[in-house]
Amino acid sequence: MADRSNEQWLLDLQSASGSQSLALEDLRQRLQRGVFYYLSRERSDLTHLSTQEINQMAEDLAQDATLRVMENLGSFRGDSRFTTWATKIAVRVAISDLRRARYKDYSLDDLTAEGDTLPAGATNSVTGTPTIGPENETERADVMQKISRAMEEALTERQHKALVAVALQDVSLDTLAEEMGTNRNALYKLLHDARRKLRSHLEAQGLTTQYMLDLFRQD
Amino acid sequence: MMHDEQLRKIVDHIFQAHPEGVITCEECDRQLHCLAEKVAAGASLSELWPEVEAHLDCCPNCNEVFQALVSILRAETSGALYAADN
Numbered sequence: 001m002a003d004r005s006n007e008q009w010l011l012d013l014q015s016a017s018g019s020q021s022l023a024l025e026d027l028r029q030r031l032q033r034g035v036f037y038y039l040s041r042e043r044s045d046l047t048h049l050s051t052q053e054i055n056q057m058a059e060d061l062a063q064d065a066t067l068r069v070m071e072n073l074g075s076f077r078g079d080s081r082f083t084t085w086a087t088k089i090a091v092r093v094a095i096s097d098l099r100r101a102r103y104k105d106y107s108l109d110d111l112t113a114e115g116d117t118l119p120a121g122a123t124n125s126v127t128g129t130p131t132i133g134p135e136n137e138t139e140r141a142d143v144m145q146k147i148s149r150a151m152e153e154a155l156t157e158r159q160h161k162a163l164v165a166v167a168l169q170d171v172s173l174d175t176l177a178e179e180m181g182t183n184r185n186a187l188y189k190l191l192h193d194a195r196r197k198l199r200s201h202l203e204a205q206g207l208t209t210q211y212m213l214d215l216f217r218q219d
Numbered sequence: 220m221m222h223d224e225q226l227r228k229i230v231d232h233i234f235q236a237h238p239e240g241v242i243t244c245e246e247c248d249r250q251l252h253c254l255a256e257k258v259a260a261g262a263s264l265s266e267l268w269p270e271v272e273a274h275l276d277c278c279p280n281c282n283e284v285f286q287a288l289v290s291i292l293r294a295e296t297s298g299a300l301y302a303a304d305n
Binding site (some may be wrong): 034037038042079080087088091092094097109147163166167170172191192195198209215 | 230231244245256278283290291294
């Protein structure tokens with residue numbers, strides 16, 4: 001595989017001659033190798049797949065990523081190696097694709113129906129689960145009640161839904177943005193504002209950042 | 220029912236509103252590949268660009284891409300990338 005400078009990559013990929021198809025193939029192979037490494041070494045959720053299956057996934061994703069790179073070629077600023085920039089695009093394609101598969105049936109209605117949100121009272125957080133040390137149970141339960149109340153009082157319904165989905169359900173911003181009819185940047189700001197409001201609300205009650213982090217990190 | 224891990228998650232989310240101000244995912248993305256190259260070569264993200272680090276702490280999406288990219292770049296340097304598909 002030819003080792004090209006950034007300028008050479010751009011020239012070849014935009015060339016009208018045969019060097020374009022060669023560069024495209026080099027790029028696709030390079031992205032496939034990176035994606036394969038990521039899927040096979042870094043994704044614990046894919047360990048049940050055979051090498052052949054992962055290789056097939058990597059091949060498909062690299063194909064999509066190559067197209068995406070070509071569509072965005074004009075936005076490459078030359079501030080990194082071209083292949084690093086292209087690999088970033090490939091990684092985004094891979095992660096988005098895996099997330100879409102994971103959340104393809106996700107709905108905010110399901111989330112609400114499951115009731116997997118903050119409990120009205122925190123006492124149920126310790127029922128039957130020995131995860132919280134008894135010496136801090138009461139203190140944590142008290143704080144959880146305050147968090148729960150703060151979420152009800154300080155947040156809009158939209159902020160509440162978004163925070164619960166992201167913080168407790170690990171729902172991706174892309175999936176949630178689509179579900180909420182917004183985009184990822186707007187959602188990020190919505191969440192940022194929600195966290196800030198909650199933090200102010202709780203700090204006004206004497207619950208400082210350090211106190212909260214310490215309390216919930218104690219074993 | 221909330222388990223300890225979930226309690227930690229919600230507390231972390233609430234208290235990770237970063238003081239440096241909001242960097243959007245778009246702004247973060249514009250820097251991600253350059254920073255990943257430097258971090259893969261041994262630089263510290265907190266010294267390079269603390270605002271981006273704060274964004275990554277709060278944004279699992281961008282963080283996942285960043286970590287994956289750094290990992291691939293390191294594997295490329297060490298030769299592990301080429302060993303992986305053999």
